[in-house]
Amino acid sequence: xxxxxxxxxxxxxxTGQRVTLRCSPRSGDLSVYWYQQSLxxxxxxxxxxxxxxxxxxxxxxxxxxxxxxxxxxxxxNLSSLELGDSxxxxxxxxxxxxxxxxxxxxxxxxxxxVV
Amino acid sequence: xxxxxxxxxxxxxxxRAANLPCNHSTISGNEYVYWYRQIHSQGPQYIIHGLKNNExxxxxxxxxxxxxxxxxxxxxxxxxxxxxxxxxIVRVEEGGSEKLVFGKGTKLTVxx
Numbered sequence: 001x002x003x004x005x006x007x008x009x010x011x012x013x014x015t016g017q018r019v020t021l022r023c024s025p026r027s028g029d030l031s032v033y034w035y036q037q038s039l040x041x042x043x044x045x046x047x048x049x050x051x052x053x054x055x056x057x058x059x060x061x062x063x064x065x066x067x068x069x070x071x072x073x074x075x076x077n078l079s080s081l082e083l084g085d086s087x088x089x090x091x092x093x094x095x096x097x098x099x100x101x102x103x104x105x106x107x108x109x110x111x112x113x114v115v
Numbered sequence: 116x117x118x119x120x121x122x123x124x125x126x127x128x129x130x131r132a133a134n135l136p137c138n139h140s141t142i143s144g145n146e147y148v149y150w151y152r153q154i155h156s157q158g159p160q161y162i163i164h165g166l167k168n169n170e171x172x173x174x175x176x177x178x179x180x181x182x183x184x185x186x187x188x189x190x191x192x193x194x195x196x197x198x199x200x201x202x203x204i205v206r207v208e209e210g211g212s213e214k215l216v217f218g219k220g221t222k223l224t225v226x227x
Contacts, residue, residue, distance in 0.1 A: 002158065033214060043159070043202075043217035056212030090158055092215075101147050101166060104215055106158035 003027065004107035006091050012113045018079040021110045025072055025093030031055075032074040033094075033104065034066055038087035049074055081114045088112075118142065118205040124222040127197075133190040135221050137203030140184045147206045148179060149215060150188045152199040159202065159217075162188065193225045 003026035013019055025032050034046040036059075045058035049068035060066075063081075068074040078085060088111055094104040120138040127133040139148060147166050151159040163170055163177045165186070170177045176189040190197055202220040206213055 002160075004158075035217075037156075042219055045214050045216060048212045048214055050212070056210060056214060058214070088156055092159075101164060103161050103164065104149075105161060106151075108158045109156070111156075 002105040002107060004091055004093050004105050006089075006107040006110050008110055009108070010111045010113075012115060013081060015081055015083060015114055017081050017114075018077065019081065019112065021076040021078070021089050021091075021112070023074045023076070023091030023093075023107060025074070025091075026095075026105055029093035029095050029105075030072065031094045031096065031104075032068055032072070033092040034060075034074070034076050035090040035092065035106075036087050037090065037109075038084075041087075043090070046076070078112070083114050086112055086114045118146075118207065118216065119203045119218050121201075121203050121218060121221045123219065124224070126224050126226060127190075127193045129195060129225055129227050130192055133193040133197065133223060133225070135188040135190075135201050135203070135223065136185065137187070138185045139203070139205050142183050142205050144183075146208070148177070148183075148186050149204045149206055150175070150177065151202045151204065151215075152197075153202070153220070154196075154199040162201075164206075193223075195225050195227065197223065198225045199223060 005024040046060040048056040088109045092106040149164040150162040200220040
């Protein structure tokens, strides 16, 4: 158990719909990362938040957005869903910023299936 | 893009040491090397990381060459449960953010 909690574990929804994925980081961790893993793309970095502020964006679609709340949990919002958005979405957390050698821990992921 | 190169697959006999190589020839002086593994579709599991010196923990050992252009992850006594995709990652810092950029990893199969 990494200490990173993601909900829901599984989600099936229709095209055009909107979903919200939730992540609770490890206790004391200020950084939250979101990754997407689809069958043919591997693990793709989406976005990084630190203490409520967006720090970096990766390959995140405009239909997707994220935020980190004052209690440090984070949500990834996916809208106008398409079949190609079906994937595993991982959240990860770490204690601090900077390349100080601290560890990034991953949750078990949220399986999203768009039908 | 990932800054590492790994063989796509490797096999190892159960009980033997598994040595997984990784090339990171463009690594900068302050960038750490991290190893994670992913079993089936579970979340990536942290294994070990290092900067310059060799590191060992309860899971594995990490050997980093003196020029830091390559490293080797050693699982001393591989078990069937070690079958997984192993990712070697150089942690990149840019614009006030540091992140892990995953490559395709090495699919390690431990055979009975």
